Amino acid sequence: MPREVRERQMVDAAVEVFARRGYRTASMDEIAELAGASKPLVYLYLNSKEDLFSACIRREAEALIAAVRAAADPAAPADRRLWHGLRGFFAHTAAHPDGWAVLYCQARSHGEPFALEVAALRQRLVDVVTQLIADTARDGGCVKPLPGEEVSGLAHALVGAAESLAGWSNARTGSGGPGHSDREAAETLMNLAWAGLENLANGRRWAPARP
């Protein structure tokens, strides 16, 4: 069997096992067995548990980003871009729950090497959203552009909301509940956030001390 194929099988198996057991608890034995190969071969191709985990992160991260990018039509107006981007996000995470678990549950909780990689991926998502908010503001005819700090904060909040919603809705779907389609999740999030974004784009803010 050619190396490339075997290697993909191994990463497949690793994603599954890491998702199920967590990074530390997952054993290379189990991964090798699930991949249908011997442990030494796994080490020969992927060097170490750490490298293998990194490979999983990278592969799943690229796939997720690609899915979001593919869903959002760059020529559409901002709200439709956000809408389709979210649908892409929810659809992909629902279709690849193991990859999602590795990225958002496992990788973040294990020190430097991995947290950084995930942080970099997340930053790329945040960047997309940041750009989107800026475009919304411009399209809305906002005279005074929002400060970069605030835009960043909003983007982080939005990404966090999407992640949380994905986790919740996937958990429901996974456990046999009625499930939540990517459409419903995206709708919920648009309903929650779009009005606020538009307001901000037009200089309307919520003030803490309302009479």
Next chain:
Amino acid sequence: MPREVRERQMVDAAVEVFARRGYRTASMDEIAELAGASKPLVYLYLNSKEDLFSACIRREAEALIAAVRAAADPAAPADRRLWHGLRGFFAHTAAHPDGWAVLYCQARSHGEPFALEVAALRQRLVDVVTQLIADTARDGGCVKPLPGEEVSGLAHALVGAAESLAGWSNARTGSGGPGHSDREAAETLMNLAWAGLENLANGRRWAPARP
């Protein structure tokens, strides 16, 4: 030294070590040493590593919920309740980064026993938010109440946004940047979400297919 005191020292130490190392990597040795007690004593008081971790989760969770509850004045109108609740949330997580790390980074990534406990906590936060959204709707004179499913989804999204924002703003503060006060974080989130919540309360929805 009375048992109660010793036990608290142990949980204190455990929270710190679990936050720093993660559940699997943390060793009972290190926890015992940091607590200034011998390992057998830790076992005598707290039974097992699992139980100890559970104790950490419970204690930190109660503290966080209490902080949020204490911040929100139940007599105030819905938007001010949310506003103060968020401020309480951001202030508490910033003040107890180890507890926050245990709850949101560690506990979620380790199978059944812990994930369930964290889920339960989260549910209580979600419940608070759910109630709040319902109140908002009622105050807004909404005739047709929102379906429970949707409210749950919104609450999860909101909590996720808050968590993400807390992580971002705490990281900035921690690394010596100008920092982000709990006030600013809460403001950002109110600006993002309040308009949407109000709209929903009044039956105004964002529609995917706008011309």
Next chain:
Amino acid sequence: MPREVRERQMVDAAVEVFARRGYRTASMDEIAELAGASKPLVYLYLNSKEDLFSACIRREAEALIAAVRAAADPAAPADRRLWHGLRGFFAHTAAHPDGWAVLYCQARSHGEPFALEVAALRQRLVDVVTQLIADTARDGGCVKPLPGEEVSGLAHALVGAAESLAGWSNARTGSGGPGHSDREAAETLMNLAWAGLENLANGRRWAPARP
């Protein structure tokens, strides 16, 4: 059983096993078993295979140096000091063949950490001999002192000769041959080297181009 005692048993066992199998081939399992303890206990007390090997080197080295020091009377004339020092050396190496094997066969052939420790020990022996040669020269009324370089070379040669002779004579004794007492070994070496040292001390040299 108190820690000190256990620890000595472990080092005893380690010296024996390292001597028999060599550093790499020796297994911690075998050492632990021979010491009558479990592997984790060995690690608890001695940290790692490397540290354990270092401990062996240090202990055996100190013992050998002490034996040589104890044998040579510092007040005696140079030739008698050398004579008794050699007897002490041969007697000790014969009595502790495992320690000797660890020091001279195993430790030297395993990279930086150990080779350096053995080199340091050896240097202390060489220093003793160097001093001795210098004294011989002075006692012999040598007007022009020998260059330090040459004295060092002589000392290294002498120590090497002693080591080699010890190895040979111990191997013979060990394999059931008639054996070679420490007295005989020391005599052989004195016969080989003393005349040359005396000559040098008196300025008489061997010249390569004799007519």
Next chain:
Amino acid sequence: MPREVRERQMVDAAVEVFARRGYRTASMDEIAELAGASKPLVYLYLNSKEDLFSACIRREAEALIAAVRAAADPAAPADRRLWHGLRGFFAHTAAHPDGWAVLYCQARSHGEPFALEVAALRQRLVDVVTQLIADTARDGGCVKPLPGEEVSGLAHALVGAAESLAGWSNARTGSGGPGHSDREAAETLMNLAWAGLENLANGRRWAPARP
């Protein structure tokens, strides 16, 4: 590429790697790579790691013996034969440090199979020296020949001194110091040992109990 050439490349590589890493630590992977061949080919030609190491020992041993033999003119008087033999020895070991490391550091510390081979080589060197001492004695008109035992001991001591001196002087040369030519090393050793050998050849011994 003809087998003979390939095989030599392999042994070349093996000597280098064994010298650098030691027998156990050296990996067949590294040797094969350095030899520019695949591992199975190494096994095809040289059977096993053990056999490969043996081949290294044999080749380097033959080379060293040949160098010493070539240096000593069998027709010269004993002292000049020793002198030139030593020069040959020091020159060869300095020129082939890897081979020397394999023979004197690695091979001796690994059980039966190799130690025996090295012992056999050493014996051949010792034989040369033994013969030389016997000749010296005869030339010196010694009536009562020295006992074989003693001659063997002397030869071992002399060879050990040479090895030690070679190690010392090569280390100095290697580390950028002024270096010690083979001529200087040989001179040092002649000065140390020749007078004693001559004395013994003439029946003059050093006596332990001098007044």
Next chain:
DNA sequence: AATGAATGAGAATTCATTCAT
């Protein structure tokens, strides 16, 4: 003549956990 693919066996090391006191 030559190799890419594959592995069985065994190494060091760590850890949660328990006695005996």
Next chain:
DNA sequence: TATGAATGAATTCTCATTCAT
């Protein structure tokens, strides 16, 4: 209340060695 002493079980990783081609 408190602990020094001790371990069974598991984990990552390495290596010499062999097929099938």
